[in-house]
Amino acid sequence: MMTAHPTRFRWVLPALATALLVAQVLALGTRHFPEQVNSDDLYPYVFSQDLLHHASSVPGWTLSSAPYYFPDFTLLTLVIAATGWAGASIPTYAVFSALLLALAAGWLLKAIEPARDGAWLRGLLAVNAIVALGFLPFLDRWIWWQLAPGFHGGAVIVTVAAAALAAMEINRGPSGVRWVALTFLLGLGMASDSFVILEAVVPLTAALIWSTKDRADFVTPVRRFLGAVAVSFALLLLTKLYLAWRQIFFTARVFRYSPTPLRILTTMGAWWHDLWGERLLMTIWIVAGLFLVGLWWWGVERQSLRQKNVAKEKLERIRFLGTWTLSSAVLVVGALWFMGYWHDISNARYLVPLQTFPWIAAAAWVRMPKRRLGPKAQAGALAVLGAVLVSFAIWAGSSVRRERLVFPYPADVATLDDFCRDRHLTRGLSDYWTLHYFNTLGREGARLSALRATANSTYPASVASFWNNNVYGFLDHDDVAQKWSRPNYTFIVVNRLDEPSLRARYGNPREVVQAGPWKIWILADPAAATSRVLEDVRQRLRGRRWDAVGLN
Numbered sequence: 310m311m312t313a314h315p316t317r318f319r320w321v322l323p324a325l326a327t328a329l330l331v332a333q334v335l336a337l338g339t340r341h342f343p344e345q346v347n348s349d350d351l352y353p354y355v356f357s358q359d360l361l362h363h364a365s366s367v368p369g370w371t372l373s374s375a376p377y378y379f380p381d382f383t384l385l386t387l388v389i390a391a392t393g394w395a396g397a398s399i400p401t402y403a404v405f406s407a408l409l410l411a412l413a414a415g416w417l418l419k420a421i422e423p424a425r426d427g428a429w430l431r432g433l434l435a436v437n438a439i440v441a442l443g444f445l446p447f448l449d450r451w452i453w454w455q456l457a458p459g460f461h462g463g464a465v466i467v468t469v470a471a472a473a474l475a476a477m478e479i480n481r482g483p484s485g486v487r488w489v490a491l492t493f494l495l496g497l498g499m500a501s502d503s504f505v506i507l508e509a510v511v512p513l514t515a516a517l518i519w520s521t522k523d524r525a526d527f528v529t530p531v532r533r534f535l536g537a538v539a540v541s542f543a544l545l546l547l548t549k550l551y552l553a554w555r556q557i558f559f560t561a562r563v564f565r566y567s568p569t570p571l572r573i574l575t576t577m578g579a580w581w582h583d584l585w586g587e588r589l590l591m592t593i594w595i596v597a598g599l600f601l602v603g604l605w606w607w608g609v610e611r612q613s614l615r616q617k618n619v620a621k622e623k624l625e626r627i628r629f630l631g632t633w634t635l636s637s638a639v640l641v642v643g644a645l646w647f648m649g650y651w652h653d654i655s656n657a658r659y660l661v662p663l664q665t666f667p668w669i670a671a672a673a674w675v676r677m678p679k680r681r682l683g684p685k686a687q688a689g690a691l692a693v694l695g696a697v698l699v700s701f702a703i704w705a706g707s708s709v710r711r712e713r714l715v716f717p718y719p720a721d722v723a724t725l726d727d728f729c730r731d732r733h734l735t736r737g738l739s740d741y742w743t744l745h746y747f748n749t750l751g752r753e754g755a756r757l758s759a760l761r762a763t764a765n766s767t768y769p770a771s772v773a774s775f776w777n778n779n780v781y782g783f784l785d786h787d788d789v790a791q792k793w794s795r796p797n798y799t800f801i802v803v804n805r806l807d808e809p810s811l812r813a814r815y816g817n818p819r820e821v822v823q824a825g826p827w828k829i830w831i832l833a834d835p836a837a838a839t840s841r842v843l844e845d846v847r848q849r850l851r852g853r854r855w856d857a858v859g860l861n
Contacts, residue, residue, distance in 0.1 A: 325698040326433035332705040334407045337443040338400040339710045341453040343717035348745035352777040353458040355745055357386040366781035371559040375502040381458035396715030403456035411436040413469035414669045420476040421626050435672040439665055445590050454658045461661050467498035468509040475513045478530040488537055496541035500548055507644055508662045510538055512637040520629035556854055566649040576651045583654045598667025605674055606631030630670040638663050722750045724825035729755035739802040741774055758783045762805050770810040773845035783846045793858045799835045803828040
């Protein structure tokens with residue numbers, strides 16, 4: 310009698326794990342997306358829409374020090390262009406983001422141990438485990454930020470893929486095609502997010518050095534990797550020079566604060582305090598993952614020092630994964646302290662690599678029992694795993710709601726819509742947090758532009774704010790005639806803005822109205838207010854950009 314061998318169905322479990330991952334992401338989106346969407350969630354969508362429909366205005370965007378060109382803006386724009394979906398584009402992106410991370414994880418596990426089967430399945434299971442954290446209390450938004458565009462999750466995907474290419478240098482020898490792929494991947498990654506330097510460039514260099522140090526030719530993979538890094542840095546520099554020459558994009562500084570001892574200590578204190586609050590469960594997950602990888606690495610190193618029989622391939626594999634995972638964690642945390650980037654618990658999005666890399670590395674540790682199983686026993690074990698995956702996929706999928714995977718129409722947006730419609734208001738001013746929230750989710754056609762809520766050493770409060778925004782959005786544009794024109798700002802949504810500075814710059818309002826949660830000023834002199842805002846725009850678009858607009 311013939312017995313079906315389980316290897317004939319090796320595609321089944323990865324397919325089930327993929328289905329589970331998709332179901333988990335959609336369930337996470339159902340719970341999180343419509344409840345907590347804000348301007349930070351929405352500006353990548355606005356950027357993609359500009360790229361698709363108002364390409365001439367795209368150079369006017371001001372982006373953060375992590376511009377998120379790739380994969381974030383690239384993938385989201387492709388999703389919108391290919392599907393035509395608007396409201397569902399961000400949840401769709403989250404699904405692709407999770408699948409890309411799982412694919413990169415499987416690729417890394419296969420690259421680090423080519424002879425072993427099951428790498429793609431283990432990569433999928435590792436990412437499933439990470440996404441499953443979103444079902445725990447308070448953790449949904451942290452996992453969602455990892456999957457959504459514009460929150461450093463793209464840097465994690467780039468880094469894991471770069472780690473796979475670096476690992477292949479160890480196990481498969483030199484390859485010109487692979488070197489070119491690594492060079493462009495690192496170049497795109499660093500241009501898109503500076504965290505790639507901390508997550509990939511420096512840690513992978515250290516990982517290659519430590520994992521191959523016992524080889525006679527250890528210099529070769531290290532030299533090739535550093536060569537790719539050098540060329541990618543050159544490409545990054547040339548790209549930035551070209552963008553500056555063509556006056557494309559305004560980009561924030563990487564170093565926004567002076568790294569004084571007091572600021573470093575203050576940041577460390579805030580970081581430590583926040584990790585034991587709302588973030589406690591994620592902190593436990595991070596510490597457990599780093600501890601397991603460190604323990605695994607230390608155990609193998611100790612065996613090697615005692616001259617016990619440790620296979621060279623095993624030693625190199627664990628050294629590579631351990632060095633990369635732990636050094637990237639140290640660098641990311643150290644950079645947050647040194648650069649003063651930790652202000653409150655929302656900055657936990659910077660810790661995405663710490664919640665991801667250790668568990669992808671740990672997936673290389675997972676082994677089936679050493680005792681060889683017969684075909685029937687293997688088939689039984691795989692059937693049990695398959696049943697578990699199906700059960701969890703059904704459970705996760707049962708909570709998915711299609712109507713909650715599109716842009717919501719919040720009550721406060723509807724209130725502001727109604728007010729603008731009843732008062733015939735079409736152009737207003739607000740703070741950044743109201744900007745994309747209302748412009749994207751509103752349905753009556755009124756449009757806001759942003760003012761600075763607070764002053765800093767460079768800009769006073771209540772001037773035009775260009776952060777994560779398009780300076781051309783302050784102007785009106787006739788798409789048929791392809792001409793710019795002056796807007797007429799007639800009201801200000803005052804919430805979160807500084808009223809004394811508003812009065813000093815735009816005068817006392819003609820009327821103050823409370824519409825639901827919104828405090829609204831009806832401007833007494835819209836022409837004067839508009840002129841002041843346009844002067845800010847002119848200063849931003851000084852020179853040939855402003856001349857091209859054609860406004861006096």
